Amino acid sequence: MSTPQPGDALGASYRLVKHIGSGAAGDVWLTESTRDDATYAAKILKAEHANDADLVERFVRERSVLIGLRHPNIVAVRDLVVEGSTLAIVMDYIAGGTLRDLLAAQKTLPAAEALNLAAQIFDGLTEAHRLQVTHRDIKPDNVLLAEAWQPGQRQTVRVTDFGIASVVSARQRQTSGMLGTPQYMAPEIISHGHSTSAADIYSTGVLLYELLSGRTPFDGPGTDFTIAYRHVTALPPELDIPRELWRAVNDLLAKDPRDRPSAAEAAATMRRLAPKFHDLPALAPAAVAEDFVEAERPRTMLRSDLLHETNLTGDVESSVAQDAPELGPAPQHTVLRPMPVARTSEPDEPATEQTPADEQQSWFTKKNIVLGLCGLVLLVALVVGGIWLFTGNADDAQTASDTALQASQQDPPLPTGLAVSRQASYDPDAEQITVEITYSAQRAPLSGQFLEVLPATDPEAEACPAVSWEGAAAKSHQTSNTGLRAECGWQLDGVDIPANDQLTVTATLPGSITDQQELNAWLEAAAQATNTALHNPDASSTAYPVQRLMDIRVETPSRTVSQTPLPITLLPVWPSGPDELNPLYQSPSSGSPSKMLQNIAGDESGVRFSDNCSGAVAISSDGLTVTALSVTPQCSIHASVGNFTSLQSSPLSITTRD
Template identity: 35%
Template sequence: MARKIGSRYTAHQILGRGSAGTVWLGEGPEGPVAIKLLREDLASDQELVGRFVQERTALLGLEHPNVVSVRDLVVDGNDLALVMDLVRGTDLRTRLDRERRLAPEAAVAIAADVAEGLAAAHAAGVVHRDVKPENVLLDMQGPLGPGGSHRALLTDFGIAKLIDSPRRTRATKIIGTPDYLAPEIVEGLPPRAAVDIYALATLLYELLAGFTPFGGGHPGAVLRRHVTETVVPLPGIPEELWQLLVQCLAKAPASRLRASELAARLREQLPTLRGMPPLDVDEPDAEPEEAAETPDAGEPQTPVRARRGAVPLVPGAKTDSNRDTHTSMRVPAPDELAGGARGTARAPRAAGAPRPGSARHRAATRRRRLIMAGAAVALAAAAGTGAWLATSGEDAAPAQDTKNTAPASP
């Protein structure tokens, strides 16, 4: 059913839904457009509406071939909407869901496109703050690029910043998707351009491997890994490309490349990647979330393993199909980030060894205790038998050699 958006636009049909709002196929004075209509509760927030208007100039001035341009911002009664260019194609998440991982040449070409879009945004003083596959659109009507890739355009500029008002999030909340959050955001620092570089490097890792470097399990565990863990190497890619990933996934923001530098370095890698097939790597097992134990049985049931990547932000909630976010999460305390006694950070351990505190670890501990208890019973029985034999021998005749007489167990 069509609906009017302001005085100039008409929304005809829904293209997609996310946690921040609904995207409609619309019509404006200059032809078809995409209209992102924010949720009603956001539209009724006067502080957010004020921020929305303040961002108008910056968002409308952002023009680049790898950025989905914002044509207009509409504030009309309960309607709060961004009017954007309509891209004929799909989003990168849909392609990943279909193919799982891309050939390195195509993956790097897409990442280079996004980096160039970020370079233009950063030059204009705009930080995206939510770079992820859902926010990368692929233009299916344009010419093919390296590795058969479609031109990539970054969308949803400004949404995270609009939602992230001080009154909404305060100092103990963060905005974003756990898999792609830079460590400095997790630690409560203000987001700068370097957070987009970290998120883009995470995205490129995912395009190559089929999973994100720190994803999987409870959101708190994912956030902690960003701060405490190092990225696991990907076998089979050129060393220079790997070093680019490592540098852009650095914990220190100042160690990462700028967007323009990253774009140029990625373009330089394309000739060396020509014809290379997708990587043959196994997705790592996520840590067991929990294991339901049967009261009558001594062993826990098979632990439930979460898929690396898709992470619900609200405990107990189903993962959003497109992992759209802008949901507030609590900033972990310093002792939690350090993997304290009640933390879930994955400590280094031998290959195949269970994580301390996991279901496998508890089961192994229980088995060891049962074995030790059994051994203690057997030892006690043996000691008791020896004492009985010694006593029986004493009753029959005087002991000839006291060295073979075992003392009674205490």
């Protein structure tokens, strides 16, 4: 159904009545059943979803789960229509509008009303989580009201789009970092691509914050990636509300998913607090924050995700220490070489006896005065040198930490879908640092060459440290081959990260670390040096595309003629700007896909075109070829390439042949 119209059939059992809304996934129509004239809402998914065989298969497989998800606070899914190029979800029609509409009208809500609405959302999530169904995209747009909102209403909330969020955005079981809405995404989705029921708790916490203040906690200047990354690195600005209420909101927004309450616990808390703050008026809408307080990084990180620092007992700590391998004596030692103490030697022969006058005259000769002064200078030098050797140098020998240290660092997610985290551990016995670098991919597989910079721990060192690698083939980065300057850089070859998966490589290098602060600073410096080299705007290079590609430009002619294939070029955009000399992909295609396309999207299967041309163009079944069909003064082409899902061309027109 390329252009649905009122009166059109939807499958064998429904008829379209009128268009009532649009969303990121598709259009919503008021629909009548042809069997009993009952009214429903039908969400007709975009053509790219209907043409995705894997997604359709998953919908059919999950149909019984979605239809069986019944709760007073969940919009019930009644049917699934799969017919030709049409894929639609038929569900109950809820007439009261969305929480987004309510926010637009009210700006903020009194605390008791906001808590009541949040409690109903948590009630619905409790049932969904019991059935192992997570929503993954809780936001005001996906929360409906059974009737027009009035203060004091109860049982009015209906959470919708479980079918969309848990299937469309969950084609993979680990949600890609930017498949949700950045303002509402949990930190673990941003940093690792992992989504559990705790992510729904976090998103509802963001929604509650918005109901109270009129804005989401991390909204502010910057791109979607900037906003998303604040969930990982920044603390939510505190609202001017009672401490007990703020603690409840803040608990929902905990960075660690294990610190958040369950949906049932959160619902109980909301209901307990609502009567306490019945008389608390609505806040004035909060201004968008310009600055954010950075969240404190943990001082110690355990590699196992199953352990939590606050749960460690003395027994656990001692067992961990006992299990540590014995590495033997350190290969290098600081050696103190004390300077011998100078002694006055006795003359071999007795001195010639002199008269007092002669003795006085010989002592005051110019030569003896000079020698005496030199001896005094030497004595002072010996004393100072001895003090430095036995005190200052001893201090230097003690500067290296004698305890094991650990530090962690996380890069912001990249537009290609790559997330990078680094864990460094210092072994004082071996005087070496081990760095575990974890690369995570989102919706598209990522591969190719990667860059990592590992500087010496001593900033005054003239040479880069020797590094041994595990998990990837590595060689020294060559500026002459890549056009990028990266001192102490390493080129990792053959990195291959499946979609929604991760790969860890390990680097080991010698180094001496004084304390925790120094290890943190060194790891941050390594990450910063890597990113500075990769994102140098003055460097024109196609090297390391997974780490450097910033955007993709969709190029089409401004005018084409009907009944001909539409030429489309996808241009990579690097930190230095668009690269017209090295296109990423051209349609109609010929030959093998470019290496860059394979690196960021796997191959042509990661490319899909769609249109906003009202039927004036046709898209091939594989989504790779666009053909102009009929005359139109203006339309545009949309493209999805790997993790880049919202690409659009400049407007073009289709005319008849001259």
